[in-house]
Amino acid sequence: MGKNNIAEEVKNKQVIFRNYVTGYPKESDFYITTTIIKLKVPQGSNAVLVKNLYLSCDPTMQFQMRNVQSPSGTQSFVPGSPIHGFGVAKVIDSGHQSFSEGDLVWGTTGWEEYSLIQKPETLFKIHKSDVPLSYYTGILGMPGLTAYVGLYEIVSPKKGDCVFISAASGAVGQLVGQFAKLMGCYVVGAAGTPRKVDLLKNKLGFDDAFNYKQEPDLDAALKRCFPQGIDLYFEQVGGKMLDAVLLNMKDHGSIIVCGMISQYNLVRPEPLRNLMNISFKRLSIKGFLCRDYFDRYHMFLDTVLPFIREKKIVYVEDIVEGLEKGPEALVGLFSGRNFGKQVVALANE
Amino acid sequence: MGKNNIAEEVKNKQVIFRNYVTGYPKESDFYITTTIIKLKVPQGSNAVLVKNLYLSCDPTMQFQMRNVQSPSGTQSFVPGSPIHGFGVAKVIDSGHQSFSEGDLVWGTTGWEEYSLIQKPETLFKIHKSDVPLSYYTGILGMPGLTAYVGLYEIVSPKKGDCVFISAASGAVGQLVGQFAKLMGCYVVGAAGTPRKVDLLKNKLGFDDAFNYKQEPDLDAALKRCFPQGIDLYFEQVGGKMLDAVLLNMKDHGSIIVCGMISQYNLVRPEPLRNLMNISFKRLSIKGFLCRDYFDRYHMFLDTVLPFIREKKIVYVEDIVEGLEKGPEALVGLFSGRNFGKQVVALANE
Numbered sequence: 240m241g242k243n244n245i246a247e248e249v250k251n252k253q254v255i256f257r258n259y260v261t262g263y264p265k266e267s268d269f270y271i272t273t274t275i276i277k278l279k280v281p282q283g284s285n286a287v288l289v290k291n292l293y294l295s296c297d298p299t300m301q302f303q304m305r306n307v308q309s310p311s312g313t314q315s316f317v318p319g320s321p322i323h324g325f326g327v328a329k330v331i332d333s334g335h336q337s338f339s340e341g342d343l344v345w346g347t348t349g350w351e352e353y354s355l356i357q358k359p360e361t362l363f364k365i366h367k368s369d370v371p372l373s374y375y376t377g378i379l380g381m382p383g384l385t386a387y388v389g390l391y392e393i394v395s396p397k398k399g400d401c402v403f404i405s406a407a408s409g410a411v412g413q414l415v416g417q418f419a420k421l422m423g424c425y426v427v428g429a430a431g432t433p434r435k436v437d438l439l440k441n442k443l444g445f446d447d448a449f450n451y452k453q454e455p456d457l458d459a460a461l462k463r464c465f466p467q468g469i470d471l472y473f474e475q476v477g478g479k480m481l482d483a484v485l486l487n488m489k490d491h492g493s494i495i496v497c498g499m500i501s502q503y504n505l506v507r508p509e510p511l512r513n514l515m516n517i518s519f520k521r522l523s524i525k526g527f528l529c530r531d532y533f534d535r536y537h538m539f540l541d542t543v544l545p546f547i548r549e550k551k552i553v554y555v556e557d558i559v560e561g562l563e564k565g566p567e568a569l570v571g572l573f574s575g576r577n578f579g580k581q582v583v584a585l586a587n588e
Numbered sequence: 589m590g591k592n593n594i595a596e597e598v599k600n601k602q603v604i605f606r607n608y609v610t611g612y613p614k615e616s617d618f619y620i621t622t623t624i625i626k627l628k629v630p631q632g633s634n635a636v637l638v639k640n641l642y643l644s645c646d647p648t649m650q651f652q653m654r655n656v657q658s659p660s661g662t663q664s665f666v667p668g669s670p671i672h673g674f675g676v677a678k679v680i681d682s683g684h685q686s687f688s689e690g691d692l693v694w695g696t697t698g699w700e701e702y703s704l705i706q707k708p709e710t711l712f713k714i715h716k717s718d719v720p721l722s723y724y725t726g727i728l729g730m731p732g733l734t735a736y737v738g739l740y741e742i743v744s745p746k747k748g749d750c751v752f753i754s755a756a757s758g759a760v761g762q763l764v765g766q767f768a769k770l771m772g773c774y775v776v777g778a779a780g781t782p783r784k785v786d787l788l789k790n791k792l793g794f795d796d797a798f799n800y801k802q803e804p805d806l807d808a809a810l811k812r813c814f815p816q817g818i819d820l821y822f823e824q825v826g827g828k829m830l831d832a833v834l835l836n837m838k839d840h841g842s843i844i845v846c847g848m849i850s851q852y853n854l855v856r857p858e859p860l861r862n863l864m865n866i867s868f869k870r871l872s873i874k875g876f877l878c879r880d881y882f883d884r885y886h887m888f889l890d891t892v893l894p895f896i897r898e899k900k901i902v903y904v905e906d907i908v909e910g911l912e913k914g915p916e917a918l919v920g921l922f923s924g925r926n927f928g929k930q931v932v933a934l935a936n937e
Contacts, residue, residue, distance in 0.1 A: 477863060496866045510859030514826060517845045517875035524873035526866035 246279030246332075254350035254565050256316040259306035263573055268304065269322070269566040276353045280334040287338050287359040289328035291348055292588060294562075295376035296569045296581035297410070298475075298498055300324055321349045327365070327375045328354065329588060335359045343367055343588075345375040350565055352585060363536060370547060371556075372588070377410050377580035378543065378554040385497055385529040386414035387539045389473060390422070392532065393525050394493045398423030400470040401489070403461070405480050407448065408435040408555070410580035411497065415473045416445050417552045424471075427464045429480065431575040438555060438578075457483035468492070474499065478509035485513035488520050496526040555579030595628030595681075603699035603914045605665040608655035612922055617653065618671070618915035625702045629683040636687050636708040638677035640697055641937060643911075644725035645918045645930035646759075647824075647847055649673055670698045676714070676724045677703065678937060684708045692716055692937075694724040699914055701934060712885060719896060721937070726759050726929035727892065727903040734846055734878040735763035736888045738822060739771070741881065742874050743842045747772030749819040750838075752810070754800075754829050757784040757904070759929035760846065762792055764822045766901045769793050773820075776813045778829065780924040787904060787927075806832035817841070823848070827858035834862035837869050845875040904928030 251274050260268050280286050303316045303323075316322045326348040330338050338344065338359055346362035348354045356362065365375055377383060389411075396402055402419040406412045407428025416439065419426045428439045429451040439448035447464050454460040461469070461483055468489035474481060477499025488494070516522065546552040557577045559568045565583045572581055601622050609617050629635050652665045652672075665671045675697040679687050687693065687708055695711035697703045705711065714724055726732060738760075745751055751768040755761045756777025765788065768775045777788045778800040788797035796813050803809040810818070810832055817838035823830060826848025837843070865871065895901040906926045908917045914932045921930055 481863075498867055499864045511863070514830075514860070515848045517873060518847055518877060520875065521877060521880065522873075522875045524866060524871075526869065526871045528867060528870055531870065 246277040248275050248277050249353065250274075251276040251351055251353045252562050253321040253352075254562060256304070256318055256320060256322050258318045260301075260304040264301060264304050264570050266566045266570050269569075271563055271566075276355070278331050278353065280332045280355065283334070284357075285335045285359070286355050286357045287330050287335055287344075287362070288332040288353065288355050289344065289348060290331050290353055291326050291328045291351065291585050292343075293327040293373045293376050293558075294348075294350055294565060294583040294585065295325040295380065296565075296572050296577070296583065297324060297381065298572055300569065301573065321351045323347055323349050325376055325381050326350075327372050327380075333359070338362070338364070343372065345380055350562065350583075352562065368544075370544070373556055373558060373582050373584065374547075374554065376582050377556060378414060378547070378552070379540065381529050382410035382580060383414055383543060384532060384536060384539050385411045386418060387543065388527060388529060388532045388535060389495045389497055390415060390418045391542070392535070393495050393527055394471060394523075396422055396424050396471045400424045401465050401467065402426045402471045402473065403465065403469045403484065404428045404473045404475075405451075405484075406430070406475040406575075407445065408438050408443075408579060409475070409577070412473070412475060413439075413443055413555060413579065414552070416443055417546075419471075420444050420446075421546070421551060429460075432578075435578065442553065442555070451480060458486050461487040471495070473497070478511075482509075482511045482513050485511070485516040485520075485522075488516065488522055490520050492520060492522055494522060494524040496524060497529070556582050558582045558584050560584050595626040597624050597626050598702070599623075600625040600700055600702045601911050602670040602701075603911060605653070605667055605669060605671050607667045609650075609653040613650060613653050613919050615915045615919050618918075620912055620915075625704070627680050627702065629681045629704065632683075633706075634683045634685075634708070635704050635706045636679050636684050636693075636711070637681040637702065637704050638693065638697060639680050639702055640675050640677045640700065640934050641692075642676040642722045642725050642907075643697075643699055643914060643932040643934065644674040644729065645914075645921050645926070645932065646673060646730065647921055649918065650922065670700045672696055672698050674725055674730050675699075676721050676729075682708070687711070687713070692721065694729055699911065699932075701911065717893075719893070722905055722907060722931050722933065723896075723903065725931050726905060727763060727896065727901070728889065730878050731759035731929060732763055732892060733881060733885060733888050734760050735767060736892065737876060737878060737881045737884060738844045738846060739764060739767045740891070741884065742844050742876055743820060743872075745771055745773050745820045749773045750814050750816065751775045751820045751822070752814065752818045752833065752836075753777045753822045753824075754833075755779070755824040755924075756794065756797065757787050757792075757928060758824070758926070761822070761824060762788075762904060762928065763901065765792055765794050766895075768820075769795075770895070770900060778809075781927075784927065791902065791904070800829060807835050810836040820844070822846070827860075831858075831860045831862050834860070834865040834869075834871075837865065837871055839869050841869060841871055843871060843873040845873060846878070905931050907931045907933050909933050 327345045330342040343365040344362040402424045404412045408430040416426045427447045436448045439445040472494045474496045475498045557579045676694045679691040692714040693711040751773045753761045757779040776796045785797045788794040821843045823845045824847045906928045
């Protein structure tokens with residue numbers, strides 16, 4: 240065997256999926272283990288071997304924990320194997336002509352220190368700049384593209400439109416609100432702690448915000464913030480919030496649906512009483528999945544990178560250090576424990 | 589006083605609204621009375637006085653029975669006064685330049701033998717033909733326009749699309765199905781009795797139909813009828829049916845919402861569990877109200893009258909004779925007792 244096949248073997252810490260989950264996931268649904276990995280792509284393969292730098296915690300990962308085909312089309316986790324999700328990584332070795340050692344990439348990777356990625360076509364190359372690499376799990380990754388597609392492709396609000404955003408301080412919501420402000424809209428967000436409400440009002444430039452956990456009557460809270468009604472609702476939570484929003488939409492208003500996190504883990508989703516307003520108010524409701532729009536990614540970067548550099552948009556991340564903190568961070572998403580985009584940092588580079 | 593002011597006075601039987609209703613309306617929420625009316629428009633008024641020929645029973649009338657502002661924007665009934673709705677009538681006397689004695693009209697009128705209509709601008713003139721006058725409460729009236737607008741303006745299915753219609757044998761549904769068949773679609777309807785299912789399959793040309801009351805599992809019934817999924821759902825009932833449909837829509841499918849009759853009278857609407865499919869399946873949901881489209885009425889007539897004359901479309905009516913039968917017929921709508929469009933006939937002309 241030649242020199243090329245003598246590969247360094249290193250320890251590879253991993254977050255392993257214990258077993259399928261029903262209801263809310265718990266930290267104990269995962270465990271940490273350490274295996275050995277060769278830092279070399281197998282000969283003849285067009286895989287790439289990467290060192291993972293940042294891992295993204297995303298609400299939709301909950302579906303991958305269930306023993307049913309994921310309704311969003313993503314691949315379920317395999318009990319006894321490392322979980323996977325979006326992340327930022329550095330190429331250590333490449334069998335694929337598009338990638339070379341040292342390249343920075345983002346895309347689907349494993350929750351482990353090193354991953355052998357069998358389909359590197361799905362990775363995006365990162366052109367290194369002054370922007371933090373972790374941003375490629377958030378504002379410059381899937382959540383950013385989600386916010387962009389929602390407001391720039393699905394329904395573009397007009398200047399002066401009244402826009403409401405649930406989960407407003409999260410990875411997607413904080414951007415939707417800032418995009419809507421740049422479009423000249425009146426923007427209100429709902430979040431689940433006083434600190435998040437303060438963030439929305441005093442750092443992210445929302446016109447108003449409220450803590451949905453402290454409002455005894457969501458309908459009244461929306462009427463207070465939107466005396467004339469809502470033109471556009473960016474829906475991420477579902478349940479009670481959606482029901483209250485239906486009462487407060489303007490005639491001919493629009494609802495963009497990119498998720499319903501409040502309902503993902505409920506065996507019995509909350510009943511809705513106000514769906515009849517869809518016809519009474521002639522509403523348009525449009526669901527979408529970010530992954531249908533990856534071909535817009537470079538157009539999106541051209542829009543959002545200048546916003547970041549000109550400080551027209553800020554982005555709040557909640558970064559925990561070390562793979563061991565991953566399960567806690569991931570599970571925390573479903574109780575809103577994160578403050579901004581939840582990221583797990585493994586290494587700087 | 590001149591001769592013009594000597595008006596004939598006649599008895600005027602009326603359906604009076606007893607009081608506001610909560611839950612399902614009952615026959616006893618109405619009573620019949622007889623008053624006296626002058627068959628003459630008051631001098632200086634631009635009202636018209638009509639003899640009512642056919643009255644329409646419409647699901648949305650339930651909202652007008654409640655002591656809350658109707659969410660659909662229609663005017664509530666007044667306790668102690670006659671109820672109102674769509675009807676066909678003959679002009680007896682007119683103070684309005686657009687109408688003359690003997691004209692046939694359709695539009696909003698009272699549930700009584702004679703009505704003084706204060707805003708005749710809202711009436712449509714009927715150009716008498718070989719088509720039954722009662723059709724102007726149904727196929728040539730608001731339900732017909734609703735079906736037309738839904739399929740010709742809101743979402744037009746393509747040839748080969750799989751279309752599902754709830755309340756399929758009703759005033760609107762039977763037309764939606766026939767329009768969709770004329771467009772080359774595969775069409776399935778749900779109805780609530782074996783006779784209605786037979787009507788859909790053997791008279792109205794639906795490809796398939798099922799009795800939703802006899803299906804233990806609506807999801808299974810839909811999977812049987814739509815193994816490849818549903819492209820377009822014409823929603824009129826809401827609740828359990830909508831929830832099962834959400835599981836069976838194709839990706840990028842459309843839902844047109846013109847009502848949710850199953851939920852109108854429920855204090856606690858049925859919970860929906862499958863709304864998350866709006867994003868997973870990238871669905872488009874569009875609500876509409878027929879009254880926004882009355883300017884399309886003549887275009888609609890130009891489309892549908894030839895279909896009727898060429899027998900490309902048939903229309904099933906359930907006509908009861910006499911104002912006294914009105915309350916029973918109206919209340920029957922909410923348990924699906926009607927077989928086709930429910931009409932109350934008062935006089936032939």
